[in-house]
Amino acid sequence: MTKSILVTGGAGFIGTHTVVQLLNQGFKVTIIDNLDNSVEEAVHRVRDLVGPQLSLNLQFHLGDIRNKEDLEKLFSQSKFDAVIHFAGLKAVGESMAHPFRYFDNNLIGSITLYQVMAKYNCKKLVFSSSATVYGQPKIIPCVEDFELKAMNPYGRTKLFLEEIARDIHTADQEWKIILLRYFNPVGAHESGKLGEDPIGIPNNLMPYIQQVAVGRLPELNVYGHDYPTKDGTAVRDYIHVMDLADGHVTALQKLFTKEDIGCFACNLGTGRGTSVLEMVNAFEKASGKKIPIKFCPRRPGDATEVYASTEKAAHELNWKAKYGIDEMCRDQWNWARQNPWGYKKPPTK
Numbered sequence: 001m002t003k004s005i006l007v008t009g010g011a012g013f014i015g016t017h018t019v020v021q022l023l024n025q026g027f028k029v030t031i032i033d034n035l036d037n038s039v040e041e042a043v044h045r046v047r048d049l050v051g052p053q054l055s056l057n058l059q060f061h062l063g064d065i066r067n068k069e070d071l072e073k074l075f076s077q078s079k080f081d082a083v084i085h086f087a088g089l090k091a092v093g094e095s096m097a098h099p100f101r102y103f104d105n106n107l108i109g110s111i112t113l114y115q116v117m118a119k120y121n122c123k124k125l126v127f128s129s130s131a132t133v134y135g136q137p138k139i140i141p142c143v144e145d146f147e148l149k150a151m152n153p154y155g156r157t158k159l160f161l162e163e164i165a166r167d168i169h170t171a172d173q174e175w176k177i178i179l180l181r182y183f184n185p186v187g188a189h190e191s192g193k194l195g196e197d198p199i200g201i202p203n204n205l206m207p208y209i210q211q212v213a214v215g216r217l218p219e220l221n222v223y224g225h226d227y228p229t230k231d232g233t234a235v236r237d238y239i240h241v242m243d244l245a246d247g248h249v250t251a252l253q254k255l256f257t258k259e260d261i262g263c264f265a266c267n268l269g270t271g272r273g274t275s276v277l278e279m280v281n282a283f284e285k286a287s288g289k290k291i292p293i294k295f296c297p298r299r300p301g302d303a304t305e306v307y308a309s310t311e312k313a314a315h316e317l318n319w320k321a322k323y324g325i326d327e328m329c330r331d332q333w334n335w336a337r338q339n340p341w342g343y344k345k346p347p348t349k
Helices: 013-024 040-055 068-077 092-097 099-119 153-171 205-213 241-257 276-287 311-317 325-338
Strands: 004-008 028-033 058-062 082-085 124-130 176-182 184-186 220-223 238-240 263-268 293-296
Touching: 004 013, 013 028, 013 040, 013 241, 028 068, 040 058, 068 099, 082 099, 082 241, 092 099, 092 153, 099 153, 124 153, 124 241, 153 176, 153 263, 176 241, 184 205, 184 241, 205 220, 205 276, 205 325, 220 276, 238 241, 238 325, 241 263, 241 311, 263 311, 276 325
Parallel strands: 004 028, 004 082, 028 058, 082 124, 124 176, 176 263, 184 238, 220 293
Antiparallel strands: none
């Protein structure tokens, strides 16, 4: 029997790439997305990529997980075997300025989703968590059983939602939940048809670099060049979005094949730290473009150096990242070159 998966936030950056891999693996997929930070064009591109036959297994619903009626409608019409839950806001800086938006979207939306899942007896969940739950780790790499202390409202919503998931499982052992803590997703589908297309000024490094490379922004703001790192810029664990997508498919398959999963967390990263300037250099090499830089003060809520321990993912999920920063930059540039304005049409002069 073909398994049917609900993907919340499936029109977004990580969502679309994961949906492609799910369809290629033979799953039936339903996306619910409110298009707050995504566009339906991305879903059309997913259909083009997987072809007419597999795209019959994809449904898209415009809806908001904060709205119980939207969810009730979906769950009453289809039987879902599991949920991959991406839907949520994800910018650290924005969460510092607008914490209520984050509590509403990320917390209330997720709690509403879990209530409806329980009502319809859908108790298998892959949750999109984040390395921000580690805050400013005292030692690196970050291991899953570290003490968790997020440094900003975005990270705290992920931390609270992890705790909520554990409480749900404690109360009802039928739930099987895998919490995936991503590090820094970058890159794009190798076809160049799917990629990251943030609305407004990008909050993350790679889409920002990309917009400078195609001439949409004049220079790259580098926040903090006085960190105690090799070149003074912050160090992160960048992971190719296709590696991340495969990590979700692997986690999902584990939910279906292993009985006593409980509720556990797993890092998805490469296990290597790369500084902002190293990433800029790699992108310049991949694109042949010079990226002008402007050094700015550090941003509140940003950690110095964060990268993953990947042993648990290798052991529990039999998953390992395949791509390095050269492939990440190559695929990011391929997407940028073909889609300088993302999914949108270029503005008329």
